[in-house]
Amino acid sequence: MKLFDILASANHNLLRNKARTLLTVIAIFIGATTLSLTNGIGSGIKAYLNKQVGNLGNSNILTVTASNNGAGVGITNTSSGLTKYTPGEKKVSLATAGPNTQAEIVLTQKDINKIKTVPNIISVEPTLTVTPDYIALSSNLSSKYAFTIAQTVGTSDLDMSAGKVISNSDTSPEITIPISYVSSFGFTNNSDALNQKATIGVTNALGKQTTFQATIVGVQQKALVGSTAAYANNALFNELYDVQTTGLPTGTKDAYTSVSAVLANGLSSAQIQTVKNNLSAKGYDGKTAKDQASTIFTAITAITYVLDGFAGITLIAAAFGIVNTLYMSVSERTKEIGLMKALGMSKIKIFTLFSIEATLIGFWGSVLGVGFANLAGRYVNSVTAKGFLKDFPGLNLLSFPLLPSSLIVLAIILIAFIAGTLPARRASKKDPIEALRYE
Amino acid sequence: MLKSRATNDIKKQVTPDQSDESSEELYIKEGDKFVTIGSLNPELAEATSKDSGKELVIATDALTRVYGKKESEFVALENITLAIEKGESVAIVGKSGSGKSTLVHLLALLDNPTKGSVSINGTNAHNLSSKQLDVLRNKSFGFVFQQFFLNGNDSVLNNVILPLKIAGVSRKERNRRGLEALQAVELGGKANDKALNLSGGQKQRVCIARALINNPSIIFADEPTGNLDSGTGNKIEELLFQLNKDKGITLIIVTHDPDLANKCDRKIQIKDGHLVQETAT
Numbered sequence: 271m272k273l274f275d276i277l278a279s280a281n282h283n284l285l286r287n288k289a290r291t292l293l294t295v296i297a298i299f300i301g302a303t304t305l306s307l308t309n310g311i312g313s314g315i316k317a318y319l320n321k322q323v324g325n326l327g328n329s330n331i332l333t334v335t336a337s338n339n340g341a342g343v344g345i346t347n348t349s350s351g352l353t354k355y356t357p358g359e360k361k362v363s364l365a366t367a368g369p370n371t372q373a374e375i376v377l378t379q380k381d382i383n384k385i386k387t388v389p390n391i392i393s394v395e396p397t398l399t400v401t402p403d404y405i406a407l408s409s410n411l412s413s414k415y416a417f418t419i420a421q422t423v424g425t426s427d428l429d430m431s432a433g434k435v436i437s438n439s440d441t442s443p444e445i446t447i448p449i450s451y452v453s454s455f456g457f458t459n460n461s462d463a464l465n466q467k468a469t470i471g472v473t474n475a476l477g478k479q480t481t482f483q484a485t486i487v488g489v490q491q492k493a494l495v496g497s498t499a500a501y502a503n504n505a506l507f508n509e510l511y512d513v514q515t516t517g518l519p520t521g522t523k524d525a526y527t528s529v530s531a532v533l534a535n536g537l538s539s540a541q542i543q544t545v546k547n548n549l550s551a552k553g554y555d556g557k558t559a560k561d562q563a564s565t566i567f568t569a570i571t572a573i574t575y576v577l578d579g580f581a582g583i584t585l586i587a588a589a590f591g592i593v594n595t596l597y598m599s600v601s602e603r604t605k606e607i608g609l610m611k612a613l614g615m616s617k618i619k620i621f622t623l624f625s626i627e628a629t630l631i632g633f634w635g636s637v638l639g640v641g642f643a644n645l646a647g648r649y650v651n652s653v654t655a656k657g658f659l660k661d662f663p664g665l666n667l668l669s670f671p672l673l674p675s676s677l678i679v680l681a682i683i684l685i686a687f688i689a690g691t692l693p694a695r696r697a698s699k700k701d702p703i704e705a706l707r708y709e
Numbered sequence: 710m711l712k713s714r715a716t717n718d719i720k721k722q723v724t725p726d727q728s729d730e731s732s733e734e735l736y737i738k739e740g741d742k743f744v745t746i747g748s749l750n751p752e753l754a755e756a757t758s759k760d761s762g763k764e765l766v767i768a769t770d771a772l773t774r775v776y777g778k779k780e781s782e783f784v785a786l787e788n789i790t791l792a793i794e795k796g797e798s799v800a801i802v803g804k805s806g807s808g809k810s811t812l813v814h815l816l817a818l819l820d821n822p823t824k825g826s827v828s829i830n831g832t833n834a835h836n837l838s839s840k841q842l843d844v845l846r847n848k849s850f851g852f853v854f855q856q857f858f859l860n861g862n863d864s865v866l867n868n869v870i871l872p873l874k875i876a877g878v879s880r881k882e883r884n885r886r887g888l889e890a891l892q893a894v895e896l897g898g899k900a901n902d903k904a905l906n907l908s909g910g911q912k913q914r915v916c917i918a919r920a921l922i923n924n925p926s927i928i929f930a931d932e933p934t935g936n937l938d939s940g941t942g943n944k945i946e947e948l949l950f951q952l953n954k955d956k957g958i959t960l961i962i963v964t965h966d967p968d969l970a971n972k973c974d975r976k977i978q979i980k981d982g983h984l985v986q987e988t989a990t
Contacts, residue, residue, distance in 0.1 A: 271874055271875050271876075271877055272877045275874050275877075279874075286862060605856075605858055606858075606860060608858075609858045609871075610871070610875065612817075612819055612846065612852055613846065613847060613852065613871060613872045613875055614843040614844060614845075614846040614847025614848070614872070614875055614876070615843065615847075615875045616839070616840060616843045617839070619875075702819050703814050703819050703820055706854065706858065
């Protein structure tokens with residue numbers, strides 16, 4: 271028998287007892303839908319987080335700190351326990367101003383020069399911290415708000431809900447604000463905040479407050495991870511930093527807790543790993559924004575696995591449905607099997623015929639299930655986007671990338687095939703004489 | 710004319726190296742010796758058929774079939790040696806439980822003998838792989854059963870072409886040959902009907918068309934008229950004998966019916982697993 275004929279016969283046989291086939295397909299369908307949905311939640315949230323990581327910083331930027339197992343000496347707040355103190359060349363300083371200052375290993379210009387020698391690192395900029403006093407609209411200076419401000423390194427790929435992404439190539443002082451500031455400032459629409467002048471107050475080490483003017487060029491979307499900080503371009507940020515560090519001892523001013531290393535464009539993750547290894551060999555620790563968010567990713571992945579496990583259980587139940595259905599089919603068709611064997615159909619082809627029937631059940635169940643989950647997911651996404659996820663624009667609760675969806679279909683087909691081998695084996699082993707005599 | 714004869718006396722022991730290369734030698738390993746099976750030896754084939762000058766399609770050698778083991782052992786057939794010529798029509802008769810069905814199953818290579826051997830067209834079936842057996846049954850045998858074994862929900866044509874489908878013949882070709890076979894049994898107009906809508910006689914004619922379709926050299930018919938009234942039964946019998954005459958298809962019919970048995974060239978009577986009588990009719 272040709273493979274096409276076997277396939278056609280298998281399909282024909284399935285349609286002979288439509289109700290039974292349909293029920294078995296439904297069992298697989300439920301399993302496939304569940305697995306697809308649990309996986310969809312996992313990928314949906316991960317996709318959103320990936321976008322959010324863009325808010326933390328570019329993937330081609332490494333945040334470099336001194337590692338405590340390298341040449342560095344000092345007290346660190348890493349979780350790997352305490353490091354022995356040995357007097358060395360690295361400074362322990364009160365990094366930058368502010369009440370929460372912590373003793374940490376700091377990097378100096380010497381370190382920056384060293385980091386610059388690592389291949390594939392294009393430029394190194396110190397990560398500066400500015401703790402401003404307040405922000406207020408220049409048109410309404412009576413309402414001042416406490417806030418935090420962050421530096422922009424390289425090109426930013428922040429998720430914006432209005433206006434443009436902050437850019438260091440602009441020489442005038444500019445700022446983008448989180449969406450939550452908009453209503454505090456008394457605007458109804460996000461776009462109303464654009465091109466408004468904001469006034470920022472900073473106090474230096476000597477206690478003197480200075481104010482700066484900046485133009486609001488964009489409104490950032492609400493983020494799950496990352497900060498609620500406003501972003502300043504270098505033109506603004508450097509001014510703020512200079513004022514804030516006025517009056518500090520020079521050693522403190524030129525010491526940084528971390529620096530940002532901008533990588534060459536288009537590096538593969540293996541190449542980025544090489545850069546990290548090179549940094550590590552020199553006694554530094556390089557992390558991408560993704561590395562920093564990796565804990566969340568790990569948690570989401572673990573939760574997805576647990577949910578997938580539950581979906582897997584429904585699939586195992588469905589697989590037993592296939593075994594049951596085909597066992598029934600084999601005993602109903604005993605005479606037919608006997609006849610086919612008497613007429614010269616080989617064991618292997620009888621086996622193939624029945625396993626293809628199982629595989630077809632798996633195919634239809636999984637394709638319909640994954641398809642249905644996709645449609646249901648779209649509906650759920652549109653409902654939740656207006657409902658409890660209203661404050662997280664851009665977050666699709668469920669996402670169904672092609673690769674995992676096809677993997678689900680393939681896995682279910684494989685499960686169905688394996689389930690089908692038991693009845694198929696029974697069919698292929700039937701003795702034609704017994705089978706023809708069977709009542 | 711007595712066709713069955715002991716072939717044991719001419720079975721000879723040879724090793725593969727000593728054998729005549731021109732003969733179609735096949736060996737059975739018995740203990741540590743290779744034994745050629747008599748009927749494979751051209752000398753023997755000649756010997757067994759020299760009184761008629763015809764070629765043998767089936768020859769058995771001391772065929773024995775035992776079911777069960779030890780206490781529950783049951784000897785269904787014992788020491789059956791017979792030969793059937795090409796183009797013959799042979800009736801296998803006997804009471805229920807006499808072993809005639811067992812014999813036909815062994816001849817049709819659906820079952821394996823406990824002892825002895827079956828040769829088809831001079832080839833010992835014991836030496837064929839299960840794949841070769843499948844091909845042999847598919848290409849050389851036709852089966853007609855008392856219970857028809859048609860797939861009722863499928864079309865008549867699809868039932869008829871099953872052997873060709875199994876053989877892997879293309880759809881176009883098998884439909885053409887299927888219609889041809891249906892016309893031969895005068896059911897050309899029923900090709901697209903469901904098999905379950907046919908009468909008993911029509912069903913059996915469909916079965917004959919199915920048995921015919923691969924141009925077999927032997928048709929095995931197990932009680933072909935057992936489920937039919939005598940009028941319909943006679944038509945089926947006529948059809949089978951006509952095929953026997955016109956196409957030279959060897960006919961092996963298992964039957965209770967003495968009239969049908971008498972229409973055959975020869976009767977082989979089985980009683981309690983033994984060959985009791987062979988009579989020319």
